[in-house]
Every structure is written in C-alpha cells, then in structure tokens.
Amino acid sequence: xxxxxxxxxxxxxxxxxxxxxxxxxxxxLDVAPRFAFSRPVILGGVTDNSAxxxxxxxxxxxxxxxxxxxxxxxxxxxxxxxxDVPFQEYVEHLLKPQDPARLxxxxxxFFGDNNFTxxxxxxxxxxxxxxxxxxxxxxxSFGIAGSGSGVPFHWHGPGFSEVIFGRKRWFxxxxxxxPHFHPNESTLAWLQHTYPTLPPAQRPLECTLRPGExxxxxxxxxxxxLNLDTSVFISTFLG
Ligand SMILES: O=C(O)CCC(=O)C(=O)O
Numbered sequence: 679x680x681x682x683x684x685x686x687x688x689x690x691x692x693x694x695x696x697x698x699x700x701x702x703x704x705x706x707l708d709v710a711p712r713f714a715f716s717r718p719v720i721l722g723g724v725t726d727n728s729a730x731x732x733x734x735x736x737x738x739x740x741x742x743x744x745x746x747x748x749x750x751x752x753x754x755x756x757x758x759x760x761x762d763v764p765f766q767e768y769v770e771h772l773l774k775p776q777d778p779a780r781l782x783x784x785x786x787x788f789f790g791d792n793n794f795t796x797x798x799x800x801x802x803x804x805x806x807x808x809x810x811x812x813x814x815x816x817x818x819s820f821g822i823a824g825s826g827s828g829v830p831f832h833w834h835g836p837g838f839s840e841v842i843f844g845r846k847r848w849f850x851x852x853x854x855x856x857p858h859f860h861p862n863e864s865t866l867a868w869l870q871h872t873y874p875t876l877p878p879a880q881r882p883l884e885c886t887l888r889p890g891e892x893x894x895x896x897x898x899x900x901x902x903x904l905n906l907d908t909s910v911f912i913s914t915f916l917g
Pocket of ligand 1: 828903911
C-alpha cells in the first residue's frame with residue numbers, strides 16, 4: 679500500500695536505535711526465549727513475508743476488500759470510539775497524513791477489530807514470527823495508516839509487530855516507568871511537544887521498524903507508535 683498521502687514524516691531522531699537488533703544466524707527458536715520475558719528486541723530475517731506483501735498493494739487490497747466495511751478506532755490510548763466505513767472509503771478519503779493539531783481521540787485509525795471471515799484468506803498468507811510463549815495463543819491485528827499517525831502510549835500483553843510496507847517508529851518504557859503523555863494527544867504531538875523536554879535519562883527506548891524486521895514487545899511494556907510513511911502492518915499478540 680505504498681500510496682495514500684504525501685511523503686514521509688520528518689523525524690530527526692530516526693537514526694537513534696536503543697532497542698537491540700538481532701540478526702539470528704542459528705535457528706530462530708534458539709534465540710527467542712532468552713529475550714521473551716525481559717526486553718524489547720528487533721529480530722531481522724526471521725520471516726519472509728514477500729508473498730503476503732505482494733497481496734497488500736493498494737490495488738490488490740482495493741480489488742479484494744473495497745466494498746467490505748472495516749472498523750476504525752480512535753487513535754488515543756483507550757481507543758473507545760469505533761466507526762465502520764467501507765474499506766474503499768477509508769483508503770480514498772481517510773488514509774491521510776496525521777494533522778499535528780488534531781487530537782488522537784479525533785483521529786480514526788485502522789488497526790485491529792479485523793473481520794476474520796472476510797480478511798482471513800489474506801491473513802493465511804502472513805508468516806508469523808516462529809516463536810511462541812507457552813500457555814498463550816497468537817492473535818493477529820492488521821492495520822493500514824497514514825504517515826505521522828500512530829497510537830499513543832498504552833500497554834498490554836506481549837507480542838510482535840511487523841511492518842509490511844512503510845516504516846514505524848516505536849517508543850517503549852518498561853512497566854515500572856510510566857511515560858509523560860496525555861492519553862488523547864497523538865503520538866506526533868507528543869513527539870513534537872513532550873519528547874524534546876525529556877532529559878536523556880527519561881527518554882524511551884526507541885527504534886524504527888522496517889519491512890523484514892519484527893519487533894518483540896514484552897508483557898506490560900508501555901509503547902507508542904508513529905508511522906513514518908503510509909504503512910501496512912500487523913501485530914501478533916501472544917495473549
Ligand atoms: O502498529 C501500531 O501502530 C500499533 C501497534 C500497537 O500498539 C500494538 O501492537 O499494541
């Protein structure tokens with residue numbers, strides 16, 4: 679889904695990476711357990727989703743799902759408001775760069791709440807990260823969103839995030855370090871107004887996720903996201 683708005687969001691700190699990046703050369707299953715319960719980590723080259731990516735172009739998705747409704751959520755911490763629109767209307771009219779002056783609670787975001795009857799055949803082509811946490815079962819949340827959009831800080835159980843098209847910036851804090859943020863502010867506004875005021879010791883862990891990489895986020899870690907480009911993405915929750 680490479681189109682859908684103007685160019686990438688200028689984020690000057692795109693270069694900083696404090697989340698460790700692993701490029702496992704042994705079997706992936708040997709690598710994950712060491713990290714599964716402690717820190718976020720980016721795993722490179724553990725899945726090949728080129729076939730799934732080929733099905734996620736704007737043209738292919740519009741042809742397959744254009745008339746079907748998708749459920750949008752507000753892009754604030756609690757995502758309390760839901761709106762159903764035809765997928766085609768979302769892509770053609772709502773998939774835009776984030777307005778920095780607009781609250782997250784007034785911004786609609788397509789992520790999760792997926793209709794697995796209609797979209798399940800597509801998701802069967804997604805190759806999830808080959809790691810499991812005993813006693814949990816994986817559940818997918820698929821999304822498409824404009825540059826500068828994202829979800830402000832929140833937390834939940836552990837999982838993985840993968841970008842199929844685009845780049846996604848992640849900001850993470852451990853469970854015992856509640857970030858400074860307002861739940862209805864967009865991540866972009868937080869980045870512009872709050873982030874620059876943080877002393878270095880209060881800054882989050884950060885990374886930029888690109889296609890071919892998978893971020894593991896541990897249980898109850900605070901996280902906020904910012905799509906640097908119009909992006910297609912999928913999370914695998916290990917709930
Ligand atoms: O990909 C996003 O923008 C949101 C991801 C997220 O917050 C999550 O997977 O919990």
